[in-house]
Amino acid sequence: MNLKNPARQAPITTADKIFETMQHEIVEGEILAGSKISEPELAKKYQVSRSTLREALNRLEKCHLIERKANVGSRVVECSVQGLLEIYQVREALEGMACRLAAQNMQDDEIAELQQVLNAHGNDQQLKDGIAYYQEEGDLDFHYRVILGSHNEQLIKILCGELYHLVRMYRCQFGMNSPRATRAYDEHKAIMYAISDRDGELAEMLMRRHIAASRKNIENKLEKESE
Amino acid sequence: MNLKNPARQAPITTADKIFETMQHEIVEGEILAGSKISEPELAKKYQVSRSTLREALNRLEKCHLIERKANVGSRVVECSVQGLLEIYQVREALEGMACRLAAQNMQDDEIAELQQVLNAHGNDQQLKDGIAYYQEEGDLDFHYRVILGSHNEQLIKILCGELYHLVRMYRCQFGMNSPRATRAYDEHKAIMYAISDRDGELAEMLMRRHIAASRKNIENKLEKESE
């Protein structure tokens, strides 16, 4: 993951480390979606006290990866088609706005960097079809930079901090690594042009269509699989 | 507060109660914005252990009312004009989408209830100018019902659970109880018609303009005050 978030600091406390470990395991599906979380069991597994584990659970809840009920306990969230639809609708709204703001607020050098990211991605064209990983990295990196370009701290916090890993979880567990490779790349370019033209209205619309198309693509794939 | 959120349960644990108490005090400004939070001090004040207090702090952080740094501690968030702008941009995006989805997904009886809420609000017309409280209640209630009408759990969680009290905090601390009373009421009606016409596109646009207008109104007021 090359996405350096300037806002986020390296893990300091042991609770931070447990949080990152569990986050990874949930996203990748090593801890199964929908499964119950036993505090004593996991505390023993990671060799920490329950207090520390609970601190980690609180952060997992903050990024919507687990849900807690009083006096009952925690469960990993389920991955449903409905849930996928819902989170893409939220992304469409928020990243659309982020893109509009990016067109208003990005510095010229930030836009230059965004362009470089796309170029580097374009040069990997030959790799793209074979190795899906780079495609996903490139996609995430692009979206990430646009969000940061909004210069809206609240928006950045919600998208990069609280929703980002849930999106990754859906990508992992529904096995969609390289959706619409060349098409998505061209859409990214169109968005970049709109931003560098400072056309916020168009930038927002293009980003919304881009995310909506990505969602429909996934839904189609899931329908096929279920036939 | 008459807004019954079917999703939210009554406070069960003592941490729940401390959370609600502190939430209220932060929103109302009894605990000052930007102030440092001392865990030992507050634990003594509320007569609970630090573990319980920290549990409450975690929930306050979830709804963006405090911010924590590792090994340093917690601070209540600041209320800046920039912050106000940012949160209204987020609202514009999310509530706009919620409104579009509400036009798609609300049941007929839900729409009927929404209409009743507006009618009841209209009958309080005579109270409106004098007693700002009802206006605010009515405004919040309307927005609340539209959000619930989206039937998007993720959206509801973010808007009603995580952002709602921060919005209230800004309203309280910048002292804007009854903004644009009659104008806002008419805008609500227009939104309601768009929803009952099942015109999602228009409903979204009207809600976005409604929130943007509310933001501009506040900004104008703040500018005047600073003169």
Add this chain to the structure above:
DNA sequence: TGTCGATAAATTGTCGACACTTTGAATTTA
């Protein structure tokens, strides 16, 4: 006088133990 460094005080992070609630199985009762 002002800056730097060391020590002391205060604060946060982590731990293990106990209290309370929920869950499920065994027993009783209709």
Add this chain to the structure above:
DNA sequence: TAAATTCAAAGTGTCGACAATTTATCGACA
């Protein structure tokens, strides 16, 4: 047999104490 009740086991919530880190205080030195 099925439903309700009781009781035990497991799990979560809360507590006070200790460890690690940060912050404040004081003195040495340029």
